[in-house]
Amino acid sequence: MGQGKGPHEKNREVYVPSPEEYPTFPPPPPQAILQAPTEYWTKVSARKFAASRGVFEDSSLYALYRLYEFIILDKVFDYRTALEAFWRQHRWAIQAIPDPKDSNPVRYAFLAGCTHLLARSFNQRVKIGLQRGMPSLITPEEAGEARNVPDHLRRYESVPELAMRVPALATTLVIPTHDGVVLQSHGDKRADPDFLAKNILLWTPHIYFT
Numbered sequence: 001m002g003q004g005k006g007p008h009e010k011n012r013e014v015y016v017p018s019p020e021e022y023p024t025f026p027p028p029p030p031q032a033i034l035q036a037p038t039e040y041w042t043k044v045s046a047r048k049f050a051a052s053r054g055v056f057e058d059s060s061l062y063a064l065y066r067l068y069e070f071i072i073l074d075k076v077f078d079y080r081t082a083l084e085a086f087w088r089q090h091r092w093a094i095q096a097i098p099d100p101k102d103s104n105p106v107r108y109a110f111l112a113g114c115t116h117l118l119a120r121s122f123n124q125r126v127k128i129g130l131q132r133g134m135p136s137l138i139t140p141e142e143a144g145e146a147r148n149v150p151d152h153l154r155r156y157e158s159v160p161e162l163a164m165r166v167p168a169l170a171t172t173l174v175i176p177t178h179d180g181v182v183l184q185s186h187g188d189k190r191a192d193p194d195f196l197a198k199n200i201l202l203w204t205p206h207i208y209f210t
Contacts, residue, residue, distance in 0.1 A: 021048040026100065027065055029107045030072050030173060037073055044069060060092040061100060067114050068107070074178035076206055083121050083207060090132035094118050099162045106173060109198040112166040115159045116194035121207040122157045128210055131155060169199040177203050 020043065027033070033040050050058040050066070063086050070079035086092060094115060102108035122132070129146030131154070138146070176182045183191050183201050192204040 017048065017053075019053065020046050022053040023047055023049070023051070023062075023066070025052050025062065025065055026102060026104070026107060027069055029104045030110055030175065031106065033069065033072050034176070040069075041073055041075070044073075060086070060089070060094075060097045063089070063092070064097055064111060064114055064118075065100075067117070068111055071114060071117070071202075071205055072110070072175060074176070074203075074205075076178075079205060080207070080209075083118065084209070086118060087122060087125070087132055094122065094157045095160050097160045097162075099160065105167070106169060108162075108166050109169050110173070110195075110200060112159075112163045113192070113195040113198055113200060113202070115163045117192075117205060117207050119157045119159050120194075121209070124208050125210065126154050126156050127151075129154075130210075166198065168197065171199070173200045175200065175202040 023044075028040075051062050063082065067079055067082045067086070070082055097115060100108075100111065102111060129143065129149060131146065134146075172186075174182050181203070183203060186196055186201065188201075190203050192200075192202045195202040
């Protein structure tokens with residue numbers, strides 16, 4: 001004879017994630033995101049998972065697309081957090097990020113620019129002696145030893161091949177800051193040089209940590 005369910009079992013509900021809790025890959029092109037940035041950020045903030053539904057492991061490519069979204073929306077705290085998280089995944093070599101062969105040329109060019117941000121941010125750390133895979137906290141003695149490593153022995157990062165192969169845009173893409181400020185010309189010293197190479201006018205993000 002079967003046993004009845006106890007009171008706790010009756011009230012227990014099986015959690016089923018909603019589609020809104022998963023990111024969609026690839027995300028929309030930059031122009032689509034910027035048409036309604038506040039609404040888009042609300043969708044991003046509702047996510048609970050790093051990868052698409054049915055995918056159970058994060059990857060460097062998923063992380064690159066997240067960085068893409070944060071940079072477009074100029075979410076400084078979030079893109080700096082994303083850079084730090086990528087740095088801690090020391091098996092994710094920037095050069096080895098898979099080529100998504102993105103079908104949208106604007107999104108593809110912006111992704112290429114994001115790989116340069118990763119490389120510049122990380123190489124600035126490497127230059128002062130830090131290495132991916134190091135503990136978060138090191139002693140002053142360990143820091144001194146790291147700074148004394150000859151430069152040619154340090155593990156500098158490089159961008160993946162796609163960063164060089166993706167062509168510049170035929171029409172300039174202008175990305176505003178979070179408060180709506182836009183750069184007016186390619187000659188503006190505040191413009192990011194690697195994005196300029198792809199004909200994208202973007203205020204240089206705050207990617208350095210030291």
